Amino acid sequence: FKGIAKEPPMHIVHISVEMAPIAKVGGLGDVVTSLSRAVQDLNHTVDIILPKYDCLNLSNVKNFQYRRSYSWGGTEIKVWFGNVEGLSVYFLEPLNGFFGAGCIYGCRNDAERFGFFCHSALEFLLQSGFHPDIIHCHDWSSAPVTWLFKDHYMHYSLSKARVVFTIHNLEFGAGLIGKAMAYTDKATTVSHTYSKEVAGNPSIAPHLYKFHGILNGIDPDIWDPYNDKFIPISYTSENVIEGKRAAKEALQERLGLKKTDLPLVGVITRLTHQKGIHLIKHAIWRTLDRNGQVVLLGSAPDPRIQNDFVNLANQLHSTHCGRARLCLTYDEPLSHLIYAGADFILVPSIFEPCGLTQLIAMRYGSIPVVRKTGGLHDTVFDVDHDTERAQAQGLETNGFNFDGADAAGVDYALDRAISAWYDRRDWFNSLCKRVMEQDWSWNRPALEYMELYHAARK
Ligand code: ADP
Known part of the structure; x- marks a missing residue:
């Protein structure tokens, strides 16, 4: 990975519907936070765009503040900003009530809610004058970013961006995932063995040339028995x-x-x-x-x-x-x-x-x-x-x-x-x-992601 260290810093934007610890259901939420922190530690700029759910755990958001609002899709969307685990997060709150349902998943119209979110996130990037190098989206819930970008936003000022799509679980939303696989510049899944296990799946098979397995890490600061307020004594x-x-x-x-x-x-x-x-x-x-x-x-x-x-x-x-x-x-x-x-x-x-x-x-x-x-x-x-x-x-x-x-x-x-x-x-x-004493942090996987981000831009 030596070559990567010399490359100029990148700007990466995650468009995600989960983020630990404020809106976490499973591993996807952990990965968005911990991968972002690891990439930021390598001196790149990372922003995260998340729906402003009514059930957000706001006690873990620092300097939470209203920024501005914009109109899209027949509704007004309020933009809030805050810092979560050292990361910059933009929260989108459409006034149509899509994210006021008291939960992350489990609404009758989840696909519509998240499709709307993806579209409004790209619109936010465009209207705010962001020029990210990489737009990284995750699973079926932010899969629409891939085609909305290629069909529309790529032709505007977001043109220098490349799209990376990560499959955390192929069980859910295979149709949306298959479409995203066709549109994305690069795709990953979260371990080498799983990438082999799903290689024959019809939504993956045609796209193996741009599909890579990169193991998830854990954030050693968030999971640290030496510094954990929930356990009785610190240990190494x-x-x-x-x-x-x-x-x-x-x-x-x-x-x-x-x-x-x-x-x-x-x-x-x-x-x-x-x-x-x-x-x-x-x-x-x-x-x-x-x-x-x-x-x-x-x-x-x-x-x-x-x-x-x-x-x-x-x-x-x-x-x-x-x-x-x-x-x-x-x-x-x-x-x-x-x-x-x-x-x-x-x-x-x-x-x-x-x-x-x-x-x-x-x-x-x-x-x-x-x-x-x-x-x-x-x-x-x-x-x-x-x-x-x-x-x-x-x-x-x-x-x-x-x-x-x-x-x-x-x-x-x-x-x-x-x-x-x-x-x-x-x-x-x-x-x-x-x-x-084994290292299951992002030390190595974050470098693999950086390599992939660079390859996406070639
Ligand atoms: P998945 O994403 O399929 O749920 P992972 O192993 O990737 O599985 O991630 C699970 C994460 O959720 C871990 O951080 C685990 O500690 C946490 N977790 C799962 N169930 C619970 C629970 N009931 N209470 C607290 N944390 C949980």
Whole structure:
């Protein structure tokens, strides 16, 4: 990447419908914030354009202020500005009420709302006299940027811009994603293995020449056990055992679990088919059979799944009182305490474009137990099987993985993990230390994005 360092600074504008921590649903929100911060740290200029939802978490926006308004699409659009995690963010508030629905997704007319947002974001760039080098959009929700730009805005003063489109999840809005793939200058997805897994998909296959897998990173300042107000004591790999012991006790205390040192398996996830619901359930029972403790933090957009887990929670909280706790909600502070207090973080996804939870787990010295798919395959190297594959990446092994999508698969990985905890504690403790020292930040991926941005401009 040496050549890139000498290139002049670029101006990159993200048009996105999610941004952590103010409007986050999943990994997309994390990536927009943490990639932007990493690119900005490389001395480029980054702006983010976001809808001004009524449900924005404004306590995390600094210097929030009204800027101006403009008319487009038969309505007035107010522009607000603020600073989020050190990033400049423009918030668009159309007075037609599109973003006053109390949620990010889940409206009947989501495609219309976000299509409107994409159009008004480009209009905002044009009317404000911005001349970005790169316009970066994400998933089906800002896919329309690609064709609106090529069909209209490219012909105005935004002509020097190139468009980059990132697929965080191909499950949703395949039609819109396929169209964006045709129009965009460059496309990425969030891990190498996922890029191979989706290469045969009809919306991707014709466009492989401009499609690249770049692994997501995590923001080491946002996820930092040495500086985390949600955990009891600060720790690094030097005092990881002590730090995690204190976090485990705090977690047990908070969730009413028995305060004994048992292997603790954590799960932090959206509860959807993608995440391997039947495997998660099986792993809960298996962990309890092995006399471990389980904490699950998750919420289901589908009320039937949510209900199912509420029933399971009631059952477990009576039969295995003190050893299992399911928190069926979204709770960022609690997630930090689980990452720190768990011995293992389980991610048995059916498919997983990148996955951030296994990376965050490692940053907190928790051992990932994952299904070998997508980004999980690219980041978790089995202690018994993947020594060579890890070495090829300049890494040491860091977790447990399995292949099948059935109970036997989960058992294979989970049993080895729990047995290591019981029978080889010193080795297990050294593994915790080792995973903490691996670098899953944006250091490397941000350079790959810069290279891609430059290639888009050639
Ligand atoms: P996806 O984007 O498919 O949901 P990722 O692993 O890429 O999955 O990102 C999930 C992110 O959301 C992580 O930062 C994780 O900590 C967070 N998360 C998921 N569920 C919850 C929850 N119930 N409470 C708090 N944070 C959650």
